[in-house]
Amino acid sequence: MMFGNKPATSLTQVSPTQVTAVSPSGNGAVGVTVTTPGGTSNPVSFFYVGAPFKSSLSTSSGPLAGGNTITLNGTGLSTATSVSFGAATAVPTVISDSTISIVVPAGAAAGPVPVTVTTAGGANNGLSYTYVDAPTIGSLAPTSGPASGGTAVTITGTNLDTTDSVTFGGTPAPFSVINATTLSAVTPPGTAGAADVVVTNPAGSDTSVGAFTYVAAPGI
Numbered sequence: 001m002m003f004g005n006k007p008a009t010s011l012t013q014v015s016p017t018q019v020t021a022v023s024p025s026g027n028g029a030v031g032v033t034v035t036t037p038g039g040t041s042n043p044v045s046f047f048y049v050g051a052p053f054k055s056s057l058s059t060s061s062g063p064l065a066g067g068n069t070i071t072l073n074g075t076g077l078s079t080a081t082s083v084s085f086g087a088a089t090a091v092p093t094v095i096s097d098s099t100i101s102i103v104v105p106a107g108a109a110a111g112p113v114p115v116t117v118t119t120a121g122g123a124n125n126g127l128s129y130t131y132v133d134a135p136t137i138g139s140l141a142p143t144s145g146p147a148s149g150g151t152a153v154t155i156t157g158t159n160l161d162t163t164d165s166v167t168f169g170g171t172p173a174p175f176s177v178i179n180a181t182t183l184s185a186v187t188p189p190g191t192a193g194a195a196d197v198v199v200t201n202p203a204g205s206d207t208s209v210g211a212f213t214y215v216a217a218p219g220i
Contacts, residue, residue, distance in 0.1 A: 002035070003032055003046060003206060004031060006025075008021035008022060008023060009021075022191065029045055031044065031046070031082050032045075032209065048121075050154040052075065052077050052117045052122070052123075053074045053075045054073075054074040054115070054117055056073045056124075057071070057072055057073075057115065058072075060134040060216075061131070062104055062132065063132040063204065064131045064132065065106050066107065069103050070102055072102060072117065079120035080094055080117055081118055082117075083102045083115065084107060084118075085107065085115055086113030088105035088107060090102050096144050104129070111131060112131075113128065114126075115128065132162045132202045133158075134206065135159045135162075135202035136213070137207075138157040139157075140154070140197060140211050142216070143211065144212065145187055147189065147192050149188045149190065149216060150187065150199060152184065153185050153187060153212065154183070155180055155182070155199065156182055156183075158179060159203070160201075161176055161177050164200050165198075165199075165200045166183065167196075167200075168185075168190055168197055171190060190214040191214060192215065192216035193214070194210035194212070194214075195214055197212050
């Protein structure tokens with residue numbers, strides 16, 4: 001049996017009408033022929049599928065619990081059968097040769113994991129996905145400031161290094177990530193009284209109810 005101009009690496013006759021063979025290395029479309037004492041058959045087309053190439057993920061992080069849907073872009077993805085996020089594996093939905101959709105499985109622990117795609121042509125990795133735990137707020141300092149805003153507030157807690165937003169009384173505040181346990185934020189203008197403080201990351205959010213008090217300017 002020949003695959004193009006290369007012989008099969010193994011050939012077994014199963015019956016007068018069937019043989020099994022192991023294809024040699026190759027690429028693209030080739031004709032497969034079988035030769036017997038009676039002659040050589042007409043070629044039957046066989047196509048070598050190349051290993052996939054991944055170029056990007058639509059989202060590079062998400063909750064440790066998984067369940068969010070992301071897309072993976074690349075080439076050679078039409079025969080994708082599985083996508084692994086570290087040790088966790090999911091079955092993708094093939095959209096086209098360049099795009100697949102995956103419901104991210106739950107992770108074992110927060111942190112980055114390699115992403116591996118397996119197709120009929122082999123497996124390929126090279127991208128990374130980060131599992132994120134939801135944030136928690138422990139304390140604020142100071143806990144009050146003028147209603148005009150502009151107070152620098154230090155927020156301590158956990159899982160703060162992946163923070164997407166900080167709000168005071170529902171109003172977004174500019175912030176800087178110091179480390180996983182500390183944020184620095186500047187209060188936006190607000191209404192006199194207690195305001196909820198909310199910290200959000202890709203895994204969820206935490207609310208510290210009435211944690212910051214806006215103080216009205218004194219009247220004259």
